[in-house]
Amino acid sequence: MTRFRGPKGTDDILPPASRVWSRAELTFIELSGVYGYEPAITPIFESTELFARGVGEATEVVDKQMYTFADKAGRSLTLRPEATASVVRAVIQAGGVQGVMKASYWGPMFRYERPQAGRKRQFYQAGVEYLGESAPEADVEVIELGYRFLQEMDVPDVEVALNTIGDPADREAYRAELTAFLQERIDLLSEDAKARMELNPLRVLDSKADVEAVAGAPVPIDHLGPDAFAHFEAVKAGLDRLGIPYRLEPRLVRGLDYYNRTVWEYIPRRYDAAQSAVGGGGRYDQLFELLGGRPTPAVGLAMGIDRIILAMAGSELPRILDLFVVAAGPAWRDEAFAWLSRLRHAGIRADMALGDRSVKAQFKAADRRGARAVAVVGDEWATGAVTVKDLETGTQQVIPIEEITAWIAEH
């Protein structure tokens, strides 16, 4: 009998480790709410064609990393590799954006890759999409939101790598120039890069195998039209005003085809792994039209939760229980359990060890379960009191039962 294990490239997140994930989710929902975003909940699978068109046939993601399957009616469906195409599809389907829409999401994404730490076949992203707004302040706001999320998650030394890849018309002229440059040095290029030249020459720029060959290559930021140029200047000025540090990275191009103008990534300096980016985003003003909607400017970001948790400054797991109830002996168990129920009704996060266990064992359980305090139900119960102990300071006292809520608030 072979035991079951989770599919390759998937992670199980169990208590108590899941506390960190809860924290990430709550933090993101809270923070994006502060910025005016509300959840958009879309299917976890979509028609394969949506991603092929939206994300781009020429991208690695679509080319070889999709979890594609046929349903019973023979439709080709794909587990979403990212969320933006879905959100945009859903908004178009609902009639398009009236004014602006600010949407957030959280959930699993799927990419068929060779797994590594921080690179799973099922991984989690949280993101926002600012739809219907072309002003550069939208880019600034979204960049700031991601940056603050990383700060609140205690990811140290985050650098924002920033670039602009211009508008489609800018890119067409630039692309010809880049291709000419690459043709001249074709002998120096890796096989990968040669293949890519045809499909998507921009991506040769950030190929690690070709850093020397492309050292003097022309770069998109030097080939901007006046509008894209002004937009990028405004984005930089806005980031400066908000005090968001960034580093210009002229070779940063992103792997999803829908981006234009501003693109960026968040890179924690102290987390040196190949999977270094913990989040990224960009503007995608053409995606609505590409998917059959009205022209709608938009900018968004996605944060890689798995990687953020790997990059977090190691910290102890938070204590999750306000109070742990201890029965001083078997005779007190019924009383203690009934009181536990009342505490929970009052909204106190409380628990106790069930079964017949020594006081010592119950205290140990309280500590292990992450309780901040213990209340002992015993002889003092007859006078309407319990003994409470703060497990972090070790101090202990006898208090009237009805003061328990106030006592917890103080500790």
Next chain:
RNA sequence: GUGGCCGUAGCUCAGUCGGUUAGAGCGCCGGGUUGUGGUCCCGGAGGUCGCGGGUUCGAUUCCCGUCGGCCACCCCA
């Protein structure tokens, strides 16, 4: 998808130049008399040595395959 490293208790690992009862630390459970954790002391439970096949009198140890993890490339969050 390419190349490489690895797979022994819940976790981190030691070990067996192929041989008879496979170890440590941490964790877990219990105890150190009367109602007290995180420190200390004592005791206990817990292992198909990832899985399958081959070589062999005999394999956890050698070989092959497979599954899984990790690293680099690639890709991206």
